[in-house]
Amino acid sequence: MPAVAAPGRALADRYAAAFPGSKARFDQARELFPCGVTHDTRMMDPFPVYVDRADGPYKWDVDGRRLTDYFVGHGSHLLGHSPPDVVAAVREQMGKGTHPGACHDGEIAWGRLVRKLVPGAERVRFTGSGTEATLMALRLSRLFTGRPKFLRFQGHFHGWHDYVTVSADPPYESPTVPGVPDAVSGQCVAVPPNDLNRVEDALKADAGIGCVILEPTGGHWGAVPIRGAFLKGLRDLCTRHDKLLIFDEVITGFRVSPGGAQAYYGVTPDLTTLAKILAGGLPGGCVAGRADVLAFLEPRPGKPKMKHPGTYNANPLSAAAGIATLTRVATGEPCAKANAAGRLLRNELNALFAARDWPWVAYGDFSMVRVVPNYRGERPGAAGDNDGLVPHGGDVNALDGPKDMRLVYGLRQAMLLNGVDWWGLAGMTSCEHTDAVVRHTVGAFEAAVEMLSADGLV
């Protein structure tokens, strides 16, 4: 009797045969880097794809295959890849110098754009990354409030520094994280998202909490969506209980709307952390917020000063890319186009799932799209994206719990074989994702699910 291949095996073999250049490079990289990769989410079975160049909604792998991209620079490319205005601005700055080790005009223009667009931005301090921005926001909170702890939500991602690692990934109930001292993880109080009663109970129970931090459209960019009513309730709770409210808009800032989720929902936090689109696809981040809180970065008589060096703060190249990007964002057009592409993709995927009677559902808000396999629950109606269905009743473990990685990798392989680089069970759009690009993606999805089915993965 012939041996039966394991589910997913044939797909992995087809992928390996179709992407030989990536395989050859991974064979070298695995000798060099732990897991062969330089970012956790690039881990992939049997090997990740290596990309040579990118333009608009596309990137080309090292074998010359064109891929429609839904990673969009981990969310940083709202304008698509290599936008000519951003490329020209960076080229010009390159010729003038990459690091004067001094103050420069670019940082002023960049900071002014942030203040113009982001409602809560009375003052701005640039950092090297989003991780550095949340690190700064939490330390500023400790200085301003005199309280050491913070409240966060299960499944919300705020970078990789020690303080924010608890409850960022499943299992969410675990109070410890390998390598993080208990004294540090003990400063974090984590509750499930979308439950204002749990937040209020936690704030009342622990006077040591000085602030609340969240991704304002939901953890891991909306795996469990958060919407305006919760944000308004949270704002009210923080004001009543004298806590700082921090919106981590590293993804949503300049994406959801030119002024981020806070402008869209009309809820102003005390501090905002920004990165990604802020720096137009180059490294960079910032904390923006209340002048009296950021004042702790200034030397003042009788007040402690937060130290903040950082070789690449407000780097001129990042500033040049950021100014060019935010200038275009300010018109409103890139966000509107990316949001329309996200909505079309969700709607067309759900139409496909209905037409084929497949147990999948697509959901999400704005330009962020997620799919749930093996789904037999309620289906979305015809309402707009912000009235959209939240599958599994918004349960954090069902929507953002441990994943079947064989299926996740299988879907990625199948999508790549059909010309699309799809991010696990999710993706983000840019303003370059036209209707035609989205419709091609839906066709690729249909072919990919057929491949998964043929190979026993669904």
Ligand SMILES: Cc1ncc(COP(=O)(O)O)c(C=O)c1O
């Ligand atoms: C919401 C959020 N906060 C913080 C970060 C960390 O930013 P960075 O990767 O620039 O350190 C990320 C990164 O994806 C993020 O999505």
